Amino acid sequence: MKGKTAMAPSARPSTRDIVRASVSRVSRFALMLAVATVAFTSSANAWWNDEWSMRRQIGIDTSSAGANITDSIGTTPILVRLHVGNFRFASAKADGSDLRFVAEDDKTPLKHHIEKFDSLLGEALIWVNVPNVQPGAKASIWLYYGSEKAIAVDDSKATYDPETSLVYHFAERGVPAQDSSSWANGAQSVGQPSDGALIGTGLRLDGQTPLTLPATPSLAVADNSAMTVAMWVKPGALQRDAAIYSRRDGRNGLVLGIDDGSPFIELTVNGITQRTAASAPVAPGGWHHVAMVATPGLMTLYLDGRPYATLNASLPVLNSTALLGGDTVTAAPPQPVPPLEPATQPDGASGAAAAGSGETVAAPAVAPAPVTPAKAGFAGDLDEFSIAKTARSAGFVMLAATSQGSDPSKLIIFGVDEETASWLSGYFGVLIKAVTFDGWVVIGILAIMAIASWIVMVEKHGYLKRQKRANAKFLPAFRDLQNDLTVFLQRDVGTSGKGEKSQRFIGKHSSLYRIYQVGADEIRRRFPDDATGGSHVLSAESIAAIRAALDAVLVRELQALNRLMVILTISISGGPFLGLLGTVIGVMITFAAIAMSGDVNINAIAPGVAGALMATVAGLVVAIPALFGYNWLTLRSKDLTSDMQVFVDEFTTKMAEVYSSNRPDPVVHRLAAE
Known part of the structure; x- marks a missing residue:
């Protein structure tokens, strides 16, 4: 065509040019999105320490949807059970020394100690001191693991408060039970271990050989003082008037026992004995949490975390040793023996003649006192025995019974594993691995x-x-x-x-x-x-x-x-x-x-x-x-x-x-x- 020289023919961009330009724009957009995601993830999921590659959130639910604990609780040790269903043992050190527990703020380390850690069997029992647990609320702590450089920092003495006088896990073999509290009140005799107890290894009691507890100043009981005794018991059979924990000091005494399946408190003050009324019995062969909380004027017996019986009385002075699985012996007051009458001779001679013969008849001034056990010894298994010099709240007792029981799932809820903070960590990383x-x-x-x-x-x-x-x-x-x-x-x-x-x-x-x-x-x-x-x-x-x-x-x-x-x-x-x-x-x-x-x-x-x-x-x-x-x-x-x-x-x-x-x-x- 003539004159068509100024305007170039219309030319549309080729497909290659369009794709190249579009990919370039998409790449820039994807890079910006990735940078924003990394920034958001890092700020939203703070990491306590980058040397630890794994972490898992552990929820503590005391609300009505969980354990439904309405009474005050406070600072308390909580048992964390780990198994292959909620923990990667292959990612932790073989002895669990890299375990760290951090408060909900993801900044404050919590004291803990390991009762058992078996990476081959995939079982672990860890006690964690959780501060200020609130009733009817939800809280959480963080479990960190996966650090090859970590060293063991578990501290049993710091896991419990100073009011805790004695804690026995019964994890020892061939030696007396050791006290995990800060007071070092170890047992004075060796007990028989019970494998496969409720919490690791327990104590097997046969009713004949009790375990002796020491008489130390930290275990001394003053008049009208507060006290808490807690334990897990598993009766082997129905027993009549069997003593689980017994402590007698002269005319005073305290016995926690079980009678035909009904737990009881028996208190003796100046020779006068009182006892809680029998209530619904428990069947033998099952684990039950038994706790006694004493305050001035009132003693409460708890069964599986709930009030079971009460006694309107106060603790007397008790400074003696105590027994687990038996009762201390009691002796009747000594009785004077009357003097012997003069012997009568066959020929009618008086006793004076016999005396004159040089033979004398000596009679003791008192008769020997009869010595008999007050109650039968408890026959069955016992686990996680503790004594505190304070009256624990009802919420504290309920939380202990729930967290240490065979099914703590309503109270303790495990989250998912998260890896070191990055855009592939956290919940998103767990989801990717599950696809x-x-x-x-x-x-x-x-x-x-x-x-x-x-x-x-x-x-x-x-x-x-x-x-x-x-x-x-x-x-x-x-x-x-x-x-x-x-x-x-x-x-x-x-x-x-x-x-x-x-x-x-x-x-x-x-x-x-x-x-x-x-x-x-x-x-x-x-x-x-x-x-x-x-x-x-x-x-x-x-x-x-x-x-x-x-x-x-x-x-x-x-x-x-x-x-x-x-x-x-x-x-x-x-x-x-x-x-x-x-x-x-x-x-x-x-x-x-x-x-x-x-x-x-x-x-x-x-x-x-x-x-x-x-x-x-x-x-x-x-x-x-x-x-x-x-x-x-x-x-x-x-x-x-x-x-x-x-x-x-x-x-x-x-x-x-x-x-x-x-x-x-x-x-x-x-x-x-x-």
């Missing part, structure tokens, strides 16, 4: 869909933005045309932003210019010379044909606007369904694995279900941004579509005006005016 292979397949497909949809959204946003800017530059210049609609095929476009760069920008990105270019080419093709529009006339048929050509290019431009939008619709509709498929398959596999192993507990179910739900989350992550982006891009596309349709009408109207047969010749019009 099964089939879940990863679904998540991988969804990841491809997500990347594709993000690329489409970034590319379409840039495409629409550039097109709108280019159209805004071209349209005012087109509306200023008067006599020749093909002029922009020969010179720069627009009254502002002139120059080669602006011309290339409009020619490359303006959809209106591309429509104009087709219409101008059609006009130029019908007028081979370079005469102005006033010298040429287009018939109605030619105008209709040019309008058809404009409609055709309009359709192609609409197709370009909607190109690749189907990827967003697939992501919106298909992403959630693919995620749901992955979740259903993951849950099925989890329950099938539980059925095969027979291990039914929340720690076995939760990771698999949580990992399966990751597929649904991934599906939503794909669909939600695609939905928002699709709606936004559709609205922008409709605006550009309307602009192009209006432009086609404008071009057709202006073409009919400029090249109409009814339009007067401008030269003739000028001469007529003169």
Whole structure:
């Protein structure tokens, strides 16, 4: 075509250029998102010490939904039981020396000591001093482990408060029981260990050989003083009037025992004995928590953490030794023996004659006192015996009975393992590790869909933005045309932003210019010379044909606007369904694995279900941004579509005006005016 030298042909960007630019934008966005995630994770999940690679949150729930403890508790030692279901023994040191317990603020280390740690069997018993436990509330502590450089810091003496006078775990073999409190009140005799007791190793009592407790100043009981005695007992059989704990000092005495399955307190003050009334008995063969709390004027007996019986009395002075599994012997007061009568001889001689013979009969002044045990010894197992020089609250006793019992799950709730603070740690890291292979397949497909949809959204946003800017530059210049609609095929476009760069920008990105270019080419093709529009006339048929050509290019431009939008619709509709498929398959596999192993507990179910739900989350992550982006891009596309349709009408109207047969010749019009 003649004269078409100024405006470069319209050129759309190649697919390679579009993908390269879009990937670059997506990469920058992903980098910014990763940096923000790392910053958020680091601030939201503070790490007590970076030398420890693992941690787990341990919840303490005394609310109505948990242990339902309503009485005051305070600072108390809590037993933490670890097993393969709630702890990774392979990630900790073999002796547990890297275990650290930190308060809820994730800053304050807590005192603790290890009663048992067996990494081969996957069992551990740790006592942790938890400060200021509140009733009817939820709190938590942190368990850290996984440090090769850590050394043992467990401290049994600091685990208990100074009011605790004696604590026996009965973990020793062949030696007397050692006191874990700060008072060193070790036993004076060796007991028989009981394997497989409630808390590790216990004490086996046969009713004949009691364990002797020392008489130390820290264990001395003053008149009307406060005291708490607690223990776990497992009766071997029903016994009559059996003593579990006995302490007698002259005419005073204190006995905790069991009579036909009913625990009791028996108190002797100045030879006068009182005893709690019998209540509902317990069956032999089961573990029960028995505790006595003495205050001036009142003694309360607790069974399994709940009040069982009371006695309106106060403790007397007790400074003697005490026994576990037996009762101290009592002796009756010595009785004087009357003198012997003179012996009578067969011949009737008096006893004086016998005395005169030089033989004397000596009689003792008193008779020997009878010595008998007061009560039978307890036969059964005993575990976790403790004495305190204070009256523990009802909440303290209930928490001890609950946390040390066989099912502490209502009180102590284990969280999931978290690794060293990073964007792959915490709950998100645990979820990633719980995802099964089939879940990863679904998540991988969804990841491809997500990347594709993000690329489409970034590319379409840039495409629409550039097109709108280019159209805004071209349209005012087109509306200023008067006599020749093909002029922009020969010179720069627009009254502002002139120059080669602006011309290339409009020619490359303006959809209106591309429509104009087709219409101008059609006009130029019908007028081979370079005469102005006033010298040429287009018939109605030619105008209709040019309008058809404009409609055709309009359709192609609409197709370009909607190109690749189907990827967003697939992501919106298909992403959630693919995620749901992955979740259903993951849950099925989890329950099938539980059925095969027979291990039914929340720690076995939760990771698999949580990992399966990751597929649904991934599906939503794909669909939600695609939905928002699709709606936004559709609205922008409709605006550009309307602009192009209006432009086609404008071009057709202006073409009919400029090249109409009814339009007067401008030269003739000028001469007529003169």
